[in-house]
Amino acid sequence: MLLTWSTVLATVGSCILAAAILIKAKKTAGNIFFALFSFSLAFLVAANYFSLNSKSSPEMTLFWIRLVMFSVPFVLLFIYGFGCSYLNPNYKINQNTLSLLAFVTFIIALMNLTPLSYKFVTISPTGKIIPTTGPGMFINGLYIIPLFAAAIGMMIKNIRRAEEAIDKKRIEVALFLFLISFGTQIVTSFILVALFNFTDLVFIGNFLSLLFIVTIGISILRLKLFGLNVISSSVFAVVITLLMFAEIFTATTPQYMAYKLIVFGAVSFTSYQLLRSIILELQQKKEIEELARDFKKANEKLKEIDNMKNEFVAMASHELLTPISAIEGYLSMMLDEKLVEIDDPKAIRYMRRVYDSSKRLAELVSGLLNVSRIEQGRLLVQPDIINLPDLVENVLDELKFTIKEADVRVKSDLSKSLSPVYADSDKVREVLINLCSNALKYTPAQGNITISAELRPTRKVLEQYLEVGRAMLKKNNPIIEETLQCTINEKTKCMAGENQLVIAVKDTGVGIIKEDLHRLFQKFSQLGSWSHHSIPGTGLGLYISQSLIELQHGRMWAESEGKNKGSTFYFSLPLATEKESITKINKLIPVAKDAKSLAKVAKP
Amino acid sequence: MPINPNQITVLVIDDDQTLCEMYAERLKIEGFKVEVAYDGEDGLEKAVKCTPNIILLDLMLPKVSGFDCLEILKSSPKTKNIPVIVLTALIQQESKQRELSAGAADYIIKSETMPMQVITKIKAVLEHQVAAQPK
Numbered sequence: 001m002l003l004t005w006s007t008v009l010a011t012v013g014s015c016i017l018a019a020a021i022l023i024k025a026k027k028t029a030g031n032i033f034f035a036l037f038s039f040s041l042a043f044l045v046a047a048n049y050f051s052l053n054s055k056s057s058p059e060m061t062l063f064w065i066r067l068v069m070f071s072v073p074f075v076l077l078f079i080y081g082f083g084c085s086y087l088n089p090n091y092k093i094n095q096n097t098l099s100l101l102a103f104v105t106f107i108i109a110l111m112n113l114t115p116l117s118y119k120f121v122t123i124s125p126t127g128k129i130i131p132t133t134g135p136g137m138f139i140n141g142l143y144i145i146p147l148f149a150a151a152i153g154m155m156i157k158n159i160r161r162a163e164e165a166i167d168k169k170r171i172e173v174a175l176f177l178f179l180i181s182f183g184t185q186i187v188t189s190f191i192l193v194a195l196f197n198f199t200d201l202v203f204i205g206n207f208l209s210l211l212f213i214v215t216i217g218i219s220i221l222r223l224k225l226f227g228l229n230v231i232s233s234s235v236f237a238v239v240i241t242l243l244m245f246a247e248i249f250t251a252t253t254p255q256y257m258a259y260k261l262i263v264f265g266a267v268s269f270t271s272y273q274l275l276r277s278i279i280l281e282l283q284q285k286k287e288i289e290e291l292a293r294d295f296k297k298a299n300e301k302l303k304e305i306d307n308m309k310n311e312f313v314a315m316a317s318h319e320l321l322t323p324i325s326a327i328e329g330y331l332s333m334m335l336d337e338k339l340v341e342i343d344d345p346k347a348i349r350y351m352r353r354v355y356d357s358s359k360r361l362a363e364l365v366s367g368l369l370n371v372s373r374i375e376q377g378r379l380l381v382q383p384d385i386i387n388l389p390d391l392v393e394n395v396l397d398e399l400k401f402t403i404k405e406a407d408v409r410v411k412s413d414l415s416k417s418l419s420p421v422y423a424d425s426d427k428v429r430e431v432l433i434n435l436c437s438n439a440l441k442y443t444p445a446q447g448n449i450t451i452s453a454e455l456r457p458t459r460k461v462l463e464q465y466l467e468v469g470r471a472m473l474k475k476n477n478p479i480i481e482e483t484l485q486c487t488i489n490e491k492t493k494c495m496a497g498e499n500q501l502v503i504a505v506k507d508t509g510v511g512i513i514k515e516d517l518h519r520l521f522q523k524f525s526q527l528g529s530w531s532h533h534s535i536p537g538t539g540l541g542l543y544i545s546q547s548l549i550e551l552q553h554g555r556m557w558a559e560s561e562g563k564n565k566g567s568t569f570y571f572s573l574p575l576a577t578e579k580e581s582i583t584k585i586n587k588l589i590p591v592a593k594d595a596k597s598l599a600k601v602a603k604p
Numbered sequence: 605m606p607i608n609p610n611q612i613t614v615l616v617i618d619d620d621q622t623l624c625e626m627y628a629e630r631l632k633i634e635g636f637k638v639e640v641a642y643d644g645e646d647g648l649e650k651a652v653k654c655t656p657n658i659i660l661l662d663l664m665l666p667k668v669s670g671f672d673c674l675e676i677l678k679s680s681p682k683t684k685n686i687p688v689i690v691l692t693a694l695i696q697q698e699s700k701q702r703e704l705s706a707g708a709a710d711y712i713i714k715s716e717t718m719p720m721q722v723i724t725k726i727k728a729v730l731e732h733q734v735a736a737q738p739k
Contacts, residue, residue, distance in 0.1 A: 317693070318664065330626055333720075
């Protein structure tokens with residue numbers, strides 16, 4: 001009975017599966033070969049069953065055995081075709097090879113219907129089937145085994161070749177099923193029978209075919225094998241339910257019928273629930289897949305726009321700076337080198353204003369380019385152990401003409417024995433130039449600017465920075481918020497070590513009112529009026545400086561007692577002793593492949 | 605030993621005509637002889653034809669890029685010994701290292717360097733070249 005049901009289910013299931021694939025699935029070579037394989041397997045399983053159940057007539061048994069052998073070459077041909085083509089984008093049908101294989105298959109199949117494969121069959125008194133092979137049986141061996149091995153080899157090759165993990169999984173499932181079901185059948189129904197006349201295990205083939213069909217059904221649902229979805233599982237559930245219904249009428253007693261009714265009810269209910277949950281799961285999966293596709297498309301679009309913006313910024317900056325260079329160059333020749341005689345002081349004054357404006361424009365373009373690089377994470381930061389006192393001295397030397405013009409006393413209180421820091425000297429230099437230039441701009445003549453540095457505990461630095469710097473953090477523990485900000489924003493790098501070196505640039509200038517302190521570091525923000533120099537800033541200097549310090553695991557903030565009470569700009573840097581921990585942190589933060597250094601222009 | 609500009613020919617290769625003329629004019633005032641080219645292809649031809657003493661080469665050029673021009677100049681026997689000063693609108697650390705290792709004698713950022721400073725640089729490069737020659 002079990003064999004009968006297995007056979008019926010395997011045969012019907014194979015046919016339904018094949019039909020579903022041909023009707024609903026994409027018409028790829030792999031799918032078509034599998035459908036043909038399913039049909040031929042159904043034929044083989046049915047013939048196998050009848051060969052085992054015709055023991056009363058050796059002639060009928062021989063007939064069915066020959067029919068089994070007739071179907072075997074076709075099954076092998078379709079397995080081979082499937083193995084070559086399934087999920088293989090490079091597969092192209094070679095008409096000559098296919099025609100040759102089809103011809104050989106047909107000849108061997110026809111041969112298997114003759115005594116060349118099996119001469120005759122004897123049934124022993126115990127009911128054992130003993131077939132006698134003909135002289136042509138070895139041709140089957142020469143054809144079946146190499147072709148099956150080649151099919152398995154092609155599937156393994158396609159697994160290695162597959163790029164998507166899901167495709168690898170699909171081929172692996174198919175390979176496993178073929179090995180288990182048909183591989184075992186080759187052994188039990190062919191090798192053992194043909195070589196050793198051992199037919200006791202032939203029935204296993206039908207059970208394995210049922211296993212094959214059930215597993216394929218599950219794989220169709222979970223892996224969308226052959227692109228089918230809920231249709232096959234629905235059909236499968238209906239078939240099982242119908243079979244259980246048919247079983248009711250085979251009951252011989254009322255009790256047995258009642259039992260089968262209960263089983264039928266249970267199977268029907270379970271099938272219904274199963275189908276419902278499968279349909280729901282598939283719907284949800286479909287929605288998720290659609291969302292994922294939309295997200296991927298949107299992401300790709302954003303990347304495209306980002307790339308276009310980067311290219312535009314780079315090109316625009318280059319294109320803008322080239323004519324600016326020409327303007328500055330000619331004006332320099334006229335005003336600095338005095339290569340042209342200009343008598344009219346008004347003309348000189350106007351040209352001087354044009355010269356100053358062109359310098360400001362060059363600074364603005366350069367600043368915008370740097371802002372763009374910082375915001376996109378494309379700024380190259382190359383930290384090293386640096387000696388701050390020397391760096392500060394170089395900066396003050398560079399600004400000596402401006403300092404002289406401003407008539408302001410600038411002093412560096414940095415001790416030569418100051419702890420070295422781990423930072424990018426170019427970036428720190430830019431920050432110092434910016435802070436000192438601002439201090440010079442906003443300090444009246446005879447004023448003072450002092451640059452000093454001291455060690456401070458990291459926690460204290462954070463507290464002072466957060467008090468002023470991040471007004472938007474309104475929660476109770478701003479330090480936790482700061483930490484969170486570091487972990488989610490790769491550009492705001494976390495501070496390292498228990499202590500920081502805090503550098504202060506203090507001036508006796510126009511001061512800043514408390515309400516304006518946090519606005520200082522916003523883009524294009526300029527406060528108050530400057531006391532020196534006719535060249536206003538771009539409003540980007542402090543934003544860039546703060547970003548540069550944050551990129552080096554530091555923090556920047558400002559303090560002031562108020563209007564006309566001077567101001568102090570602070571920035572912290574990690575100590576050189578933190579080099580290793582900073583290197584580790586930096587490795588976790590991806591750097592853009594096209595990361596660049598700062599764009600620079602001449603400072604006034 | 606100071607350089608005599610009257611004996612020096614400078615080839616300026618830059619696709620921006622205004623800038624080219626500005627450098628050319630300033631160089632002529634200083635006494636240099638000047639040739640100009642507005643693209644890489646023309647620049648390479650003139651480098652071979654006029655055999656200048658020094659070349660100012662813009663990096664962003666049409667037809668043949670500045671990078672490629674530098675490579676070709678340094679690989680050709682006729683031009684490999686002519687010092688090349690590379691011009692660019694923006695400083696890029698990686699480009700600077702690349703150009704200097706490709707054989708450029710020096711690097712000028714156009715937006716940062718006034719014409720007088722360009723002349724100073726040209727003289728410095730030529731003097732260095734003379735000093736480096738075996739006696």
